[in-house]
Amino acid sequence: FFFLRSIIIDTISSMKTRRKRSKLLTTAICTVYLIRQSSCFMPVGVNFRNYRKSSNRKRKRIAPTLPPGSPTVTASVANHNNELEENEELENTEGIEKSSMPKITWDHIGLMPASEIAYFYLSNTVGLSEEIMWKITLEFPAVLGLAVKNLERKIDFLQKAMDLSDEDVRHIIGLQPSLLHLNVESNLSPSVTLLIENLQLKKSDLRVLIKSCPSILCYSIDDNLIYKLAFFLITLGTTPDEARNAFLKEPRLLTCSVETCLLPKFQFFHNDLLFPVDDIRSMVCKEPKILLYSLENNLCQKIVSYFMSMLHMDEVSVKRLLTTYPQVMNYSLHDSMIPVTRYFISDLGFSNDDFVRIILKYPRLFTLSLSKVKHMVGFFKYELALEPASVRKIIQQSPQCLGLSIELNIQAKLSFLRTKLELKEDQLRQIITGMPTIFQCSIERNLDPKLEFLLDAFGGDVEKLKGTVMMLPSLLGYSLDKRIKPRMNCLLDIGEDAHGITGAITLSAERFEEWLIGRKVKLAYERRKEEERKLAKETREGERRKGRIVKWTR
DSSP states (O other): OHHHHHHHHHHHHHOOSHHHHHHHHHHHHHHHHHHHHSSSEEESSOOGGGOOOOOOOOOOOOOOOOOSOOHHHHHHHHHHHHHHHHHHHHHHHHHHHHHTSOOOOGGGEEEOOGGGSHHHIIIIIIOOOHHHHHHHHHHOGGGGGSOHHHHHHHHHHHHHHHTOOHHHHHHHHHHOGGGGGSOIIIIIHHHHHHHHHHHTOOHHHHHHHHHHOGGGGGSOIIIIIHHHHHIIIIISOOOHHHHHHHHHHOGGGGGSOIIIIIHHHHHIIIIISOOOHHHHHHHHHHOGGGGTSOIIIIIHIIIIIIIIIISOOOHHHHHHHHHHOGGGGGSOIIIIIHHHHHIIIIISOOOHHHHHHHHHHOGGGGGSOHHHHHHHHHIIIIISOOOHHHHHHHHHHOGGGGGSOIIIIIHHHHHHHHHHHTOOHHHHHHHHHHOGGGGGSOIIIIIHHHHHHHHHHTTTOHHHHHHHHHHOGGGGGSOIIIIIHHHHHHHHHTTOOGGGHHHHTTSOHHHHHHHHHHHHHHHHHHHHHHHHHHHHHHHHHHHHHHTSOOOOOO
C-alpha cells in the first residue's frame, strides 16, 4: 500500500496541468480506498488485522500526585508504580515477539483476477465507457465495492425481465448507476411486477419505459409508485390501456410527485376551469405532456392571461380548444402565440372573435412561423391579385391553407383547374374565393374524379360544367360517392337538367326527397302541358290545311 502510494504521488507531481493532476488524484484516492476496503490484495495465510507496527517509544505513565502523609495513600501509590513496571515488561515482551515475525513481501500477496473485481467487470465485461466509469467512481463509489456475482445477478434480472440487449444495459446503467445498489428480491422484482400487473405491460413496453427513465425502478413502491398509479387509474379514471399509452408517450410522468406536480394541475383544470373529469382524462390521454408543464409559468399564463384575458375566450371555448387539440399548450407564448396574434389582428384586420374562430378551427396555426404566414398572404395578394377582403375570407374559411406548400400544392391545383375547366384568371379567382377549402382537396383522389363524373353528366360540355362550377364552387367540396353521384342520378332519372344539381346538392336528405317529389310532379305537369300544346298546335295546323284550296287550275 505504501509502495503504491509513493508511485502515485511521484506520478502526480510530474504532471503539468492541474486538471490531469486532479483527475489522477481522484483515481488514486478511489483506488487506495478500494484496496483497503475490498479483498483485492490479501496476504497468503496471514490476516493483516492481527498486526500492528511495533513502536520503540515508551509511553510515559505519570503516577497520580496525591498528598502524602497517610499510610493508605502511600500504599496506593506504591501499588500503582508496581503495576506500571509490570505493564512495561509486558510491552517489551510483545515487542520482542513482533520483531521476530517474518516480513511481509510481495510474494505473500495474492492478486484477485480482474474478472472478479467490480471495476474491471463493469468496464471490460459489461462494456461501460470511460465516462460512465468516471461517473460511477465519483458519484456512486460503493458500486465498485460490490461482488461481481451480485452485479451479474442484477444485470441478468434486468435483461430477462425486459429483453434488454447489451447496449440497452449500458444505456440504462449510464443513466442510472444507482440501479446496481438495489436488491433484486426486495426492490427490482416488486417494482417490475407492480408495473406489469397494473399497466398490463409487455416486455417491449417495459423496455421503452425503463430505457427512457430508469430511475422509475429506484422509487419506493409503498411511498411512491402506488400513489402515482392510483392518480391515473382512480383519480383520472383511465383504463390500464390509456394509462399505459400515456406513460409510453411520456415516461417522465412516473417521475413526477403526486402532491406537488400532478394533483395541483388536476385541481386547476377541475376546480378553477370547471373541466369535467372525462374531459381532463381525454386531454391527458391525447397529450400527457400537459401534466409536466409548470402551473404558474406555463399553464396559467397561456390559459388565463392569453386565452381568457387577451383573446376574451370564455370557458366553453377554452375547454373546446384544449379537449380538441391539447398540443396547443406545447407552443411558446412569446415566440409563437403573441406574434401571430398581433399580425392577424393588427395587419390583416381580423377581430378578436374572428381570430378565436380561426384558432378553434385550426389550432396548429401556432406551429407556423410568422414568416411562413406572411409569405402565404403575400402570394394571395400579389400573385393571385386577390383583394384584402378575399384574402381574409380564404384564411377565415380555410386557415389550413396557410400551412401548405406553394410550389407543391397551391400552384399545382391552380394549374389543374385552369386546364380542366379552361378558366381565365378572373374566373379562377371567383372559384377560389367561393370555395377556399379547394386547396385542401387532393387532385388525384378528389378533384379529378368529381370533374370527370360531372363532365360526363353534362354530356361532355365543358362550358356548361364551367358555368355550374362558377355558380356553385362548393359543389366540388361534396362527397362524390355519398352526395354527388346519387343526387345527379336521381335528377337524370326524372328528366331534370344536370344544371339542377346546384340546387339539389345543398339540401338535406329529407328536404331533397321532398324537393325531388315536387320536382317530379312539376316536370310531369310541364310535360303534359307541353304535350297538350303540341296537340293543340297540330290540331290547328290540320284545320288550317283543310281550309286550303286543294285543287288548282292552271
